[in-house]
């Protein structure tokens with residue numbers, strides 16, 4: 144999933160302060176799963192903002208709505224009437240959702256309430272970890288299923304570096320060294336000879352280096 | 366239950382405002398039979414488990430004008446839902462932080478562990494809360 | 508065309524290199540002063556590339572200053588700050604200035620440095636850089652296969668840390684680096700001789716010692732504080748308890764002297780160790796001590 148984290152209240156408050164009424168728009172998919180922008184978070188944030196503005200003696204009307212997914216136009220349509228009734232939309236979706244909403248409502252300011260952090264997993268309750276950078280050409284087969292592009296601090300394709308110690312990364316002793324994990328996994332299924340292979344430099348064109356990416360599926364087009 | 370009022374309680378009764386306190390309590394933890402406490406306006410909300418007290422409930426209680434909000438949970442290790450009380454405690458800590466950020470003061474919200482039927486403990490908690498409100502004053506949003 | 512470092516190694520003489528860090532500023536005099544102190548005592552001088560991710564004068568420029576003084580530099584190059592385009596371009600530029608030795612590294616992560624808010628590059632890793640320089644030298648082409656008008660022929664080196672984890676894998680990685688193009692290796696500082704020798708033995712078993720020259724890294728300790736810092740704070744370092752005890756066992760004003768003594772003893776033992784082709788002295792911000800250690804180790808004068 145896309146993992147995100149709600150922005151600090153103070154920052155959100157400053158962002159929406161110029162408006163007398165606005166819509167907080169939640170997203171029921173990824174950000175809901177990571178407790179950053181689902182229905183529950185919309186309600187909590189709305190209440191917190193009402194209290195914060197109320198304390199300053201400012202009257203603010205806050206509307207609340209959560210749609211299934213903000214990255215699909217279909218679902219955003221449901222927000223149209225509420226959005227147009229308000230001076231601004233505070234979106235609690237990931238950056239993609241925020242921009243999708245903005246593209247649908249060209250005359251209304253759409254503001255981000257969430258910091259989109261990474262593509263990751265729920266490792267254990269309350270712990271989300273990054274697992275993929277969306278490089279556009281998955282090479283997990285070469286690295287025993289552990290991604291060094293997103294999980295090695297230096298993106299080494301021929302690691303580990305000299306800083307790997309006791310299985311931890313030199314950059315942060317709390318972080319596992321991706322290369323230790325790669326080696327451990329290859330050892331576990333007896334394919335350590337693969338570690339001798341020289342992995343050539345990556346072609347970054349499929350990743351973010353190639354400019355904004357597009358994926359076309361003609362069979363699905365209407 | 367008959368109680369004699371202490372001098373302190375009398376002085377609290379004389380305060381400038383009559384605080385509103387909302388109490389969320391697990392029905393396994395406390396059975397609030399003191400709704401008509403003279404020192405404050407009490408609103409008790411019975412929950413099946415303290416862990417069901419959502420963040421937004423706590424905030425909305427303040428929106429509704431509560432000067433203080435209390436969560437009464439079962440003692441550690443005594444939650445019927447395994448660790449609902451611990452989860453409630455963590456949630457309260459989060460909302461306390463939010464209240465600090467809002468500027469209402471996290472001190473207006475507290476969680477206590479109480480055993481069912483321990484009225485003395487509940488009374489003591491209320492007394493402490495009222496004393497705390499002396500310094501915090503009324504909810505500035507109400 | 509061979510460099511002096513290469514000639515000495517080829518001839519089987521025990522080589523001495525030393526590290527020299529460029530200044531945090533544009534003052535060439537600093538590098539010249541450090542160079543002057545090392546001149547005659549080493550066969551080549553490594554110039555670091557924004558070491559520990561602290562912004563300094565570029566390695567290429569500092570190497571050029573040393574060259575002007577008649578000192579042979581080993582240009583260190585990390586893949587942290589430049590993409591493949593910039594790296595290749597700087598290799599050609601360096602060669603055009605007369606730089607002939609290169610040490611390929613991935614570099615310390617920028618979060619340790621003076622500008623932790625920087626974005627790193629890591630377009631390629633140190634293994635790729637080795638391969639790139641080898642390709643440029645041997646085939647005379649850049650990474651894309653484009654034929655270069657003059658091929659930058661370099662004596663190519665890599666770093667290796669026998670003390671990092673996972674231990675068994677360090678030798679596999681050494682083999683990979685040799686295959687990628689490394690002809691000499693400069694190691695992390697050796698304090699833990701038993702572990703270093705174990706690593707050498709594993710390398711020998713794989714027949715790697717015939718394919719590469721190992722220059723063992725040594726760093727004299729200045730104080731007990733430094734010993735403890737190296738033991739606890741520096742990633743991938745192994746400092747045995749006995750060494751710290753020795754440092755702590757002398758009064759603080761004599762700690763530096765003890766550090767030099769330990770270092771000289773280490774050098775003596777390394778000289779007797781099969782597979783060690785030389786030493787690489789990393790006297791960080793203490794370059795002036797290098798002549799003393801070289802002399803005390805009876806490695807002075809250096810071969811012409």
Ligand code: SF4
Nearest residue numbers: 275276278281282290
């Ligand atoms: S290799 Fe690329 S696509 Fe595959 S997990 Fe890593 S970043 Fe994601």
Ligand code: SF4
Nearest residue numbers: 295304312313320321
């Ligand atoms: S310690 Fe491991 S994860 Fe960290 S940068 Fe080095 S190889 Fe990558």
